[in-house]
Amino acid sequence: MADAALRLKGLVEQLLGAPLPVRVRAWDGTEAGPPDAPVLVVRNRRALRRLLFKPGELGLARAWVAGDLDVDGDLYAALDALADLIWERGEDARTLGQALRDPEVRAAARGLLRLAGPPLPPAPPAEEMRRRRGHLHTRRTDKRAISHHYDVGNDFYELVLGPSMVYSCAYWPAPESAGGTLEEAQRDKLELVSVKLGLKPGMRLLDVGCGWGSMAIHAAREHGVDVVGVTLSQEQAAYARKRVAEEGLTDRIEIRVQDYRDVTDGPFDAISSIGMAEHVGAEKYLQYARHLYALLKPGGRLLNHQIARRPQRDESAYDVDAFIDAYVFPDGELAPVGTTVTQLERAGFEVRDLESIREHYALTLRRWVANLEAGWDRATGLVSPGRARVWRLYMAASALAFEHNRIGVNQVLAVRTPESGTSGLPLRTRTWN
Template identity: 65%
Template sequence: MAEVATELVGAVESLLGARIPVRLTAWDGSTAGPPGAPGLVLRNRRALRRLLWHPGELGLARAYVSGDIDTAPDTDLYEVLSAVGRFSDRTDVHRPGLADVLSRPGRRALRTALVTGAVGPQPAPPPEEVPKGHGRAHSRRRDREAISHHYDVGNDFYGLVLGPSMVYSCAYWTPGAKSLEAAQEAKLDLICRKLGLRPGLRLLDVGCGWGSLLLHAARHYGVSAVGVSISAEQVEYARRRVADAGLADRIEVRLQDYREIPDGPFDAISSVGMAEHVGAVQYLGYARGLYGLLTPGGRLLNHQISRRPDRPGEPYVPSPFINRYVFPDGELAPVGSTVSLLEEAGFEVRDVESLREHYALTLREWVANLEAHWQTAAQLVGRGRARVWRLYMAASAVAFEENRIGINQVLAVRTTEAGASGLPATREQWLAEARHSSDRHRSEHPADTDLGDRPSVR
């Protein structure tokens, strides 16, 4: 038989009517594909079986997570993901169907599959693939299961990836932010300023993660705060950080669903990287619930990943890899849909800011952290799960860079009965107003803000 890589590339290109965007190296050592293209290594025949049973994203992801496929030594993962993404968008590539099996290219592909050993039983998915949750999507039980799958994998692992800030959302890369930690602090401060925080106000942080925003708001803006999460490991970690900071009298962290909060009103609400878990069916209820928890004149800062609008005639299909391995039941919506639902719930939307490029930079920093601590990370969560995180973060970075997905901060207000928003006339004014409040609090309570220079509990 001819070299495996040559046979595979020839058969696939004949079937698709286009050159593939990667250079393949097969388990027999043979290499074929466009010179200079990013390289993929097929470790064994099982890699082909995964692709044959699930052509496209899911098959590639399963093969990568299991280690059946890897990048070539001279190729980084970003190059492969970018090349494959651009190729999948091309309109001149033939999408083979059942009828193509009987065509000459189809017969050649089938013969190649037989002689290379690609035909065989479907390989079991890697064990990191999450089983379907119990009950209907976005019920409270199933949401708890989905959140636990992603977030309850060990705080030590997240500490390696996220760094000392322990912030798992898009950083804000201002000109002065020379590190991930500085960019995350700039993001936390931006949120506090948009919300107009000042001493005496009461903040609710929905999906509070490991407590970083709560601590920043209490230390630098003098607020009292409540944070809720349905991740048990996050809540335990956040409570410990609050106690160590001596702020337990001003910050409460609860293991609680956003639908169960009984004790409004709050003067401000932050929801950072949480709304992607709500789901389209529940989103209006989510928005109405937060509206009902705000006092008139109160502000909501909704920080949420968005997707591009559906193409005409092509309904939205969630990423099978993300849904099965990373964020079960997670859903992305176009930013226009989010704004419309917030308005339908009663909010006045005052400001929308895109941070798309900022998230790409943030994700690359997380990937670099993971790669720098690879052996430790693999020991903590297993090699397969570490590969899941590396693939999803790198793929997400490319998706943000190439405008396949976005990230937006939406500032909305529950106006008073008279229609007043309470915001100054310009963005510059309301950002500066909150900055002055923070500066006053820092000067009056230096003991609080000194804590901000201490490393997070690891």
């Protein structure tokens, strides 16, 4: 079809009832749209079929992961331009149904179907994790979800995360200028957690969701504590144990492949949970908080470092992000920070400090994206091209979500305050002891 881009642009704008905010380059090489806008490359008609049979974010994600859609130029600018289509319109079937009552919208949909051509919708890319029926966040389903995300190869994570091997928000000294290296900022984050927990020689720390062992190693090496680290990922555990041995810390650190619910050898003086609680799930969160509370000594501290979403007007209508759930963090759930604080307090904790570090995560993600892009050829060799595209899209989109305050990240310090009421914290909590 001659001039497919112009035809595609016109039909999409008729369907949306708004101008397309990007320039389109179609499979026939033609282009249409604002000359200075980011370029969305539609490599084939299959991309249209994916979008038509799964409108919204998931259809776009499938086309991106499969390589049917691409961006020529700045990915962040393209995602920013498409933000209203991806995040604001969403995938509400009722809204789509209402729109299709309009004769012009129906005509545009029929035109896009003709342009897309047969056959019926293609299968999702192999990297998509199919949701299974049944209860979420059992030990079996959690292990499966964690394996999907983390057991993709330690070499791949080394490329993305860099030498620190920390897969959570770093702590930057100058967010305005993004000064300092990623490794320095991650070291500062681990030290911030250690200081908030008041780690001292001889203490016993539980690191829940210990990843590749970075927090455990930092706490043992820099603060002289004994550490139990738990993860559900076999690959993470093997990597962490190797690092512990290389540091000469095997007498101070034990790395386990273990569900946090199966940890029974408390009490601990302190617990760190860094980027793990997002996997717990709303229905299990109070159980999570109560179990950690039970594992702490009276006066012990919990540092809960967790991503949060903005509250919804109707919380009962909240649904998980379709792309993240299918490709990135299966069964992961985000909660507003107020909900997290409430659940921790219901479990018995006294919440003593909350620090939002939202802007820090945007900076961290942009560094991870830069690492991935710089090592793209090696990354696609270590995993599949589709898997690498998943990581590039989700990290870039997440960076923008943090920058625009669609999501945040918070460090919540909570104490198992003894009956005496003495928390053990200084009167001025920002002068951490």
